[in-house]
Amino acid sequence: MQIIFHVDNIEEYLQRSKDYNFPDPPDRCPHSDCKCRVKLKKHGFYYRYYLDGPNCVKIAIRRYICPVCKRTLSYLPDFCIPHFQYSFNMIVKSLKETLTREKTLSSFINDLKRNFPTILFSRQHIYFYTKRIMNNLSFIIYGLRQIDPYIKLFEVSSQRERAREILDIINIVPLFSQRFYAHCQKSFLAPLT
Ligand SMILES: [Zn+2]
Known part of the structure; x- marks a missing residue:
């Protein structure tokens, strides 16, 4: 067991x-x-x-x-547990999709379901994570600065834009440090209960 x-x-x-x-x-x-x-x-x-x-x-x-x-x-x-790693990438990707609205949320969820049939990922999950990332932006930025104190953030007019920018940075941080992964788990990847 x-x-x-x-x-x-x-x-x-x-x-x-x-x-x-x-x-x-x-x-x-x-x-x-x-x-x-x-x-x-x-x-x-x-x-x-x-x-x-x-x-x-x-x-x-x-x-x-x-x-x-x-x-x-x-x-x-x-x-x-592989599920956690998959979900990290998926959550980041889905948040970006949600914030940039390149396609509708439902078509994005359908793609996810097609590619990862064993993983439960719903509209409710995406709303949950979007809300969490919006509420925890400063904590996430703090985590990014632990990796690279020179990360440059631009002037933005809304939290939504800020969140989009953060997700871009997360995507390009090439050596995605385990420490930052743990930090993200705390700030917005905590499982939906
Ligand atoms: Zn026993």
């Missing part, structure tokens, strides 16, 4: 690897036919590959075992 947990600082996870401060195991076995109130024991690691831009990185996944039913539980960091 896998539990997905949120990692704030991806670089730290990658650097510390097995020494990362993993979440404590639950105090009850999560397997539905066991559910024993026992402390799960550390049970080593397994490795999986994570695509960090063009690089393939090996990451350690913490594993626990239930001393009663002997089944394992692993803690998967949320950043290594």
Whole structure:
């Protein structure tokens, strides 16, 4: 069984690897036919590959075992789930489409559905993310300045124009740093609940 947990600082996870401060195991076995109130024991690691831009990185996944039913539980960091990476690019793209109105929102959503049939992406999601990016522009700019303090922003007359400009910058930041990705997750990519 896998539990997905949120990692704030991806670089730290990658650097510390097995020494990362993993979440404590639950105090009850999560397997539905066991559910024993026992402390799960550390049970080593397994490795999986994570695509960090063009690089393939090996990451350690913490594993626990239930001393009663002997089944394992692993803690998967949320950043290594491909869905998150896909959605990042998709959200940025859809926000741009929404803000520039090159085509209608529904035709854009239809394209998305055709290309990524397994991913749920609705009009509601797009409204949600548009609102979030508009409300968090200064926080996002702050994140961009952490990567490049000389990023130049032009005078704009509306928040909407500012948002469009920010999305352009996000698109051309070539080495899309993990830190900025995490920052974006906080500022506008938080999942729709
Ligand atoms: Zn168990």
